[in-house]
Amino acid sequence: MSELTPEQQYELITRGLQEVLNPQIIKNVLEVEKRPLKVYWGTAPTGKPHCGYFVPMVKLAHLLKAGVEVTVLVADLHAFLDNMKAPLEVVQHRAKYYEFMVKSILRSINVPVDRLKFVLGSSYQLTPEYTLDLFKLSNTVSQNDAKRAGADVVKQVANPLLSGLIYPLMQVLDEEYLGVDVQLGGVDQRKIFVLAEENIQSLGYKKRAHLMNRMVPGLMQGGKMSASDPNSKIDLLEEPKVVKKKINQAFCAPGNIEENGLLAFVKNVISPIHELKYGENTFEFFIDRPEKYGGPISFNSYEELESTFAKEELSPVDLKSGVADAINVLLTPIIEEYKNNKDFQLAEVEGYPAPQPEKKKTKKVKNRGSKYPGAKELEGSSAPLPEAVAEKLEETKL
Ligand SMILES: N[C@@H](Cc1ccc(O)cc1)C(=O)O
Structure with a gap:
């Protein structure tokens, strides 16, 4: 159990979030x-995780520090239902890469990963019980409401498929089947969270609280960091020189602190990571500025960095160089781990770890009050990669 007081736990759990729905549910668990x-x-x-992933990872770190029991759902069927962003045959294999990635990022910011539980969606979402609940929910939620709920999450296309309506309903059910009190997501999940709050009780299940992270703005003007726009994002395995190049091309106008994806990244990612790594209220931001522009400079608080930029005492070029260096420092341990781990590499290239037909390592999840005790942990789940899948993978390479 955590040594923190309920107030300290609550502060850590909600630190830096954009919004919390039903905080009293959380307080009740902690205090009562x-x-x-x-x-x-x-x-x-669905694709390659980018630097925006640091935001939920920082939050998971806060949660673990606060003594929270954290489950990571690798939602393979959701990736399939989201307009086939990942074909069914491929998606479970790709799930492994996500697990490596999440663990690697957390380790890179000094967070122990042994208390994290990974669950693969398809391990419980195909049970008769879940299916029946899905049918019940589809008798409660209107097509319009399901469509609206998915609007910011499910890829919007000219001829929407029915799967886009099933997607949000399943995300509602996951709260019950994973046996949790709270769901965490980016603020882009808000409409699905509200759908859950409004409908889950019709199935006789309890309402959950919802924690919402801020979105990391993209590097170009407007919009969030998005997997579908390569120039807006930096991949977690991006080469240092590509990082420099992308940051150099980022939108950043002198003195403009409002539309500034770089400052937002420092504020929402680099600053909380420094706090996690080096202790509360620690912020160190160093810019190796050439002598002719004033020489190296460092900042001890985000506010100082921001106000110096606002006063135009720090130029966009120099801010960019500092941010690129800081990002490369964040990515180095992840790239190292990737280079040293064959399974991780295979999972990226093929979406799949080496076949191990003999040893079936699938573990049963200890039933921590989850609805479906058969939910499998993702660790070690593997099946041989059929030829057809290998071909599909080739076609759909990230
Ligand atoms: N909707 C989430 C993924 C997700 C899927 C199912 C869930 O139960 C929760 C989250 C996303 O956009 O990334």
Whole structure:
């Protein structure tokens, strides 16, 4: 159990978030029930994770520090249902890459990963019980409401498929089947969270609280860091020189602190990571500025960096160089781990770790009050890669 007081736990759990829905549910667990809070964060393995991933990772770090029991849902079926962003045959294999990535990022910011539980969506979402609940929910939620709920999450296309309506309903059910008190996600998940709050009780299940992270703005003007626009994002395995190049091309006008994806990244990613790594209220931001522009300079608080930039005492070129260096420092340990881990590399290239037909390592999840005790942990789940899948993978390479 955590040595923190309920107030300290609550502060860590909600630190830096954009919004919290139903905070009283969280407070009740911490203050009245006095047991560890259970939270899940879901991710659909649709492509290569980018630097925006640091935001939920920082939050998971806060949650673990606060003594929360954290489950990471690798939502393979959701990746499939999201307009086939990942074909069914491929998606489970790609899930492994996501698990490596999440663990690697957390280790890179000094967060122990042994208390994290990974669950693969398809391990419980195909059970008769879940299916029946899905049918029940589809009798409660209107097509319009389901469509609206998915609007910021499900890829919007000219001829929307029915799967886009099923997607949000399943995200609602996951809260119950993962046995949690709270769901965490980016603020882009808000409409699905509200759908859950409004409908889950119709199935006789309890309403959950919702924690919402800020979105990391993209590097170009306007919009969020998006997997579908390569210039707006930096991949987690990006080469240092590519990082420099992309940051150099980023939108950043002198003195403009409002539309500034770089400052937002420092504020929402680099600053909380420094706090996690070096202790509360620690911020060190160094810019190796050439002598002719004033020489090297460092900042001890984000506010100082921001106000110096606002006063135009720090130029966009120099800010960019500092941010690129800081990002490369963040990525180095992840790239190192990737280079040293064959399974991680295979998972990236093929979306799949080496086949191990003999040893079936699938573990049963200890039932921590989850609805479906058969939910499998993702670790070690593997099946041989059929030829057809290998071909599909080739076609759909990230
Ligand atoms: N909707 C989430 C993924 C997700 C899927 C299912 C869940 O239960 C939770 C989250 C995303 O956009 O990344």
